[in-house]
Amino acid sequence: MRRSYCVAVAALACAAFTGVHADETCNSPYISKLIKGQEDYVYVWTLGIEGLGDGSDKLVTVDVNPKSKAYGRVINTVSTGTRAEAHHMGLTDDRRHIWAGGLSENRIWVFDIASNPAKPKLVRTVSDLGDKSGFLGPHTYYALPGRMLVQALSNTKDKSGKTGMALYNNQGKFIDAQPMPSSNGGDGYGYDLAVNPKKNVLLTSSFSGYANYMRPLGELIKDGEAMKNFGNTMVVWDLKALKPQKVLAVPGAPLEIRWSLNPKDNWAITAAALTSKLWLVKQDAKGDWNAKEAGTIGDPAQIPLPVDISITRDGKGLWVNTFMDGKTHYFDLSNPEAPKQTYEKVTGKQVNMISQSWDGKRVYITSSLLANWDKGGADNEQFIRGFAWNGSELTQKFEVDFLKEKLGRAHHMKLGSRALYAKPKGG
């Protein structure tokens, strides 16, 4: 009986996605369209440099399809006309738009990547985050169904690390704000957020405020008082209710959060920047969530500064970039409680973000951390580099020199594809 109304025409198959997958493994699980094959583009959110090109922050589109005549080259740029410490971006759940923001102010730029994926268009600027929430420095843009959850780093009042999350709908209308917990062990800081919908858990991490991240790094690390102003917590939230449930002690500024995408797993991993440690957040047999130090990245005494991490789609491997020594590390996560480094390579004089394709065969790396934290002189390389990964060796396939091309500092990346966008037929 059920089949009679559900499968009226057996020759046609429904390809509905269930929302539990992600493509580029770092994206929200609510993002609908998967790039499971070869991506065509990498969108690079780029900080402007005064006196270089137009000096503005911009979204740079790089052709990364080896079959394209433009492979490894910049094919489009969209300038914001301002310089606002461009940092991270996120895809909406329908993957039609990219939201991108800067840390030095509160504007969020919304780019249409569906109309022509090769040439994104700036279609909207959301500028009421500070007025509506009191927060400053939008950082993470995390798609929820029909909405975007924005994690900020600071606040407009004192520019410290006390901050919170703001919820917008996909049309850019502010819905609500939620401060990070400052009691029961909470330190009020924010950085990244990531959702495990199956468990109804939102996990957040913690960094520092405008007063720190906008200071030159060399000056900051000599300021003992300022160095105390970094987050040392992660928070487990009830996603549905958007209420904090438990504060976890994770010292040393835990940054990017990656849930294992293996349906059987119930854990997430993060890297603490200041202590160079990997931390595992896992649910125990009683259903309680706990954080546990799981491993070390490089030599913490040398402060390698782990920045971005990228987990493989099966949850068995983890890429880690360390900014100071320019190394890209690969960890075997077969036992997430004891990750083992199995590979490392110097991929730049300074490296920050790392993204991998869904199949894990391609790895993209960019160079910039923050305008005032990037290295100087010849060490200030600015690039995106594309690598092939065969399971044992990273081989560079292309590079775009963002200084030579007069673009700026290459930061966050998102992948794009031409094949994702079409409309239904019929009348």
Place this chain on the structure above:
Amino acid sequence: MRAFAFAVALLAAPAAAHHVELLPRLEFVPPAPGTYVLHHIMAAPQGTVLDVDGNAAPLSRYTRGSITLLGFIYTTCSDPDGCPLAYRVFDALKEAIGTRTELHGRVRFVTLSFDPARDTPGVMSRYAGSRAVYKGNGLRWYFLTTRSARQLMPLVEGFGQDVRVTRTGRELSHVLKVFLIDRGGDVREIYSSNFLHPEVVLNDIETLLAEER
């Protein structure tokens, strides 16, 4: 306690027990009704739809005045985690609401096709079967379609229900989304498959009803 009572209500009827068997297990305890906020996400879009008899009407006729659970489907969908899952959840909710007299007349279901070329009113009528017939069990279930893609697209885009034709041109690829709409016509929750569970939806319906008290 609430969850337990709900499970008992479902298991009380043989048909409902069948649905419980089919639905994925919920791996968390959802927050209790009224202990959380359902945000005003957006207004439900405007447009024209056709009922199973081919009568045209504004969609607002089906999204205002009662709490509405609206899902897009297409009748040839066979992915068990897609449209059929939504159908099973709607069926289970219908059974549950039938046992809760305080909910009678306060909730409606809307199933809207995003395949106007194939899903004519007649096809939708056959797809609905007896579900479209009101049997006095406190809940009306409307099966709607549109005259054309031109009429459909503002609704699809307005709800943010993405859909695309796959390369073969024979499949409609979409993310499962179900929309909870309040009496005023505002979307208050959007369910993906992980949250599309009768217990979660019923809690949300009760949360909206609590606002009206």
